[in-house]
Amino acid sequence: MDKERLTEAYAILPMEFTENHELPFFDECDLHDLIDAGEDVFKRKVMMTKETYHAWQMMQKIAQREGVSLLIVSAFRSYTYQAKIIANKLAKGLSLNEILKVSALPGFSEHHTGRALDLTTDDEKQVLTQAFENTKAFQWLTQNAHKFNFYLSYSRNNSYGFIYEPWHWCYKS
Numbered sequence: 001m002d003k004e005r006l007t008e009a010y011a012i013l014p015m016e017f018t019e020n021h022e023l024p025f026f027d028e029c030d031l032h033d034l035i036d037a038g039e040d041v042f043k044r045k046v047m048m049t050k051e052t053y054h055a056w057q058m059m060q061k062i063a064q065r066e067g068v069s070l071l072i073v074s075a076f077r078s079y080t081y082q083a084k085i086i087a088n089k090l091a092k093g094l095s096l097n098e099i100l101k102v103s104a105l106p107g108f109s110e111h112h113t114g115r116a117l118d119l120t121t122d123d124e125k126q127v128l129t130q131a132f133e134n135t136k137a138f139q140w141l142t143q144n145a146h147k148f149n150f151y152l153s154y155s156r157n158n159s160y161g162f163i164y165e166p167w168h169w170c171y172k173s
């Protein structure tokens with residue numbers, strides 16, 4: 001655990017880091033392992049680990065060939081970035097309880113590993129909703145993602161108590 005980076009992130013928030021043994025903790029990946037992976041669907045820069053990138057590129061290409069578009073909404077997120085997401089929601093007046101239903105606190109997001117991808121497809125009007133499970137892209141991922149070592153992290157009724165996230169796929173080497 002990189003205490004210093006975590007402490008920096010929590011300095012943005014009106015709370016301190018407390019260990020939560022009910023949730024998995026994720027180390028922030030080594031920043032040298034991250035590579036520029038182009039742009040997400042909102043034209044923001046995307047970073048992920050090299051291995052994840054190679055697997056992702058292959059998966060996206062094969063899906064495309066089979067008529068399925070896969071696009072990235074979010075990939076690597078640092079502890080600090082995660083803290084900023086929460087700080088922004090607090091500033092908008094959302095309660096911490098409401099926020100934590102959909103956003104993990106710094107240290108508890110799989111996106112810190114640089115191996116998790118939030119995905120969408122070209123015909124989705126709104127990204128990151130459970131309606132993603134009704135898309136052709138989700139169907140395809142369910143049948144094929146494991147061939148590229150990508151797995152759904154938060155299935156329905158998962159043991160972490162996280163919401164069902166059909167869009168969140170993680171590369172496991």
Ligand SMILES: [Zn+2]
Nearest residue numbers: 116117118168
């Ligand atoms: Zn995610």
